[in-house]
Structure formats: structure tokens, C-alpha cells
Amino acid sequence: MRSYHIETPGTVDGIVARDTAARPEPGPTDIVVRVHAVSLNRRDLMILDGSYPLKAAPGVIPVSDGAGEVVAVGEEVTRFTVGDRVTSTYFPRWIDGRITPALIDQPGATLPGMLAEYVRLDQEAAVAVPAHLSWEEAACLPCAGVTAWNALTGADPVLPGETVLTLGTGALSLFAVRFAKILGAEVVATTSRPAMADRLNALGADHVVDHARNPAWGRAVRELTGGRGADLVVETGGPDTIEQSVRATGLYGRLVLVAAGGPRRPSLEISTDALASSLVSMRRIFVGSRTQFEGMNRAITRNGLRPVVDRVFAFDEVHEAYRHYAAGAPFGKVVIRVA
Numbered sequence: 001m002r003s004y005h006i007e008t009p010g011t012v013d014g015i016v017a018r019d020t021a022a023r024p025e026p027g028p029t030d031i032v033v034r035v036h037a038v039s040l041n042r043r044d045l046m047i048l049d050g051s052y053p054l055k056a057a058p059g060v061i062p063v064s065d066g067a068g069e070v071v072a073v074g075e076e077v078t079r080f081t082v083g084d085r086v087t088s089t090y091f092p093r094w095i096d097g098r099i100t101p102a103l104i105d106q107p108g109a110t111l112p113g114m115l116a117e118y119v120r121l122d123q124e125a126a127v128a129v130p131a132h133l134s135w136e137e138a139a140c141l142p143c144a145g146v147t148a149w150n151a152l153t154g155a156d157p158v159l160p161g162e163t164v165l166t167l168g169t170g171a172l173s174l175f176a177v178r179f180a181k182i183l184g185a186e187v188v189a190t191t192s193r194p195a196m197a198d199r200l201n202a203l204g205a206d207h208v209v210d211h212a213r214n215p216a217w218g219r220a221v222r223e224l225t226g227g228r229g230a231d232l233v234v235e236t237g238g239p240d241t242i243e244q245s246v247r248a249t250g251l252y253g254r255l256v257l258v259a260a261g262g263p264r265r266p267s268l269e270i271s272t273d274a275l276a277s278s279l280v281s282m283r284r285i286f287v288g289s290r291t292q293f294e295g296m297n298r299a300i301t302r303n304g305l306r307p308v309v310d311r312v313f314a315f316d317e318v319h320e321a322y323r324h325y326a327a328g329a330p331f332g333k334v335v336i337r338v339a
Contacts (some may be wrong), residue, residue, distance in 0.1 A: 003116030012322045023118035032072040036135035037336045041143045054109040066114025067138035085129040092125030124286040130301045140307035140333040148175035150288035151256040159186030162231035171333045176234045218247030239265035246274045252276035306331030
């Protein structure tokens, strides 16, 4: 069985392939999955460079998001059978409700990840794949998809007729555009690349703002909404965008904070003037529970939605996939085909 491991943190070349003799065997409540595809997230780069809040276990198999076929089950398994198509979950023990510190372990960080030909998962740490999705599309769901779904349907869900603001063309933002539309919202999206405007419109964005040409793009969002501002902002830029996101938010708007900072700009700064312009409420989220994942999958199935895949790499092109993801701004998910 082939698998990749983080042997030397801090460099893509520190991810090395290993070849073991046998695939894993299931324990009583485990399933063994033949992995067909995995997808990369920003957290995978952060784990590699040491800036992620959770430190990687020595020699850990990286990547949290993967999809594959169940090839063996333990004698106590009731949720799946051999042949089922499944994806991993980002938090294997977070089933429902609020997350707690006891549930924080994650594959690809403190637990073995998905970048392997076969993986062993507890049956509670997997979710059935919507039938119409390919392996590559299914591998896009666990992190970006669930986070976007939580942002829009969590504590204060978006209502039909409200306006949702999304930022950029990363995978999470593209999921948010699609989900907001099926929930009946109007969508304003931002981008710094004019060539992406038509692609955002094709996904359902009603308006696209070029934030490179409009540094005060919060004002532009307000103008597009007749002065009301956005009812819900999916804030994925963190320190680089938080000021304008607040300015774009309506009087009693909600701002869902996904990215809180990084090594380059570790602090969020919001001017008093921006805060004075609304009574915005802010909610920090961290992906979501398995129950939310399953609810998202029902919506994806009912509406025939498909994740946006930027590019697919082969299993022996892991380093190239990481570099492609890190080098620029892919439109959608970067996927590695395993089987």
C-alpha cells in the first residue's frame, strides 16, 4: 500500500511516499476505504508550514478530505457495507451540536489523513457520497463544502430574499455562492480577476464587484443593494478584507468569520467608523458537524449540485498539486486522484 507522510515539515519536498506491504485491517467498529480522490485545503498548507493551531503528529499522513469505496468492515459496523461510497469527515468525533475540545482531533494533523491508497476510519467518521458525484467531486466536500453550508444555515440562517456576500473564487466561496442561490438569496461576489466575473455569474452570482479596481468595495456592495448592505457576509479573507466586509454589511447584518488571521497579518483590525455604520453580529465557525455534512449532502442531491474542480493531479504528482494550490488562486478545488 502506498501512502504519503510529512517527514520534514516546512517544505513540500518534505512530503514523502512510503510503500507498505499490506492495507489496514478493520477493528470492530471500523471501515477500510479504498481512497479514490483527495482534495487540498488551506489548512493543509498551514499544517505543512507549522502555522496551523494543531501541530502535525510526526510522520502523519496529510490531507483531511477524501472519498472512496468501502472494501472491508468490522463485525460491529452498522452504518456501511462493502461497496458503499463514502467521504471522510473533518472532525471524526463531532457528530452534532457544539464542538468541544475533546472533539478537536483532525485527520491529516493529529490523526492519519487521507493521502493513501487505503485508510481505516471509524464508522462514525464517514458520510455517504451523493450518488451523482464523481470521486473527484465527492472529495471536495468535507472541509470547504461543510464550512460554507454551516456559514449559511448555522445559528442564524440566511432567508429567501436576503443578500449574501462572498469573497473571491476559492472553493469555500464558490460553495457559498451555490448554496446561497438554492436557499433563495441574492448573491454579491467579489474578485480581483475580471476574467472570473463571468464564471461567478454562471454559478449564480447576481452581481460581481472587482475589489482590485474598487478598494472601497464595501461601498460598492451597499450601492448594489440599494443602500441596504449585505444581510450575511461569508468572510474568508480575514485581516485583508474584514474592514470592507463590515462596511458592506447591512444594519442588522451577520458576518460569518472563517479566516481569522495568519503569519503575515495575525490580527483583525476594524475601524471604529466601520463598526459605527451597522449593528453587525459576528460568528466564528470552524467547518461543521457530521449532522451538518449530512444535511448539506441532502441539499446537494436534491438540487443536483456539483463542486467546482480547478484541476486534478495524479497520485505521483502530490508535490505538483501542493505547489499549484500554493502558487495562486485556483477557481475551485485542487484534487489528487489516488485510485
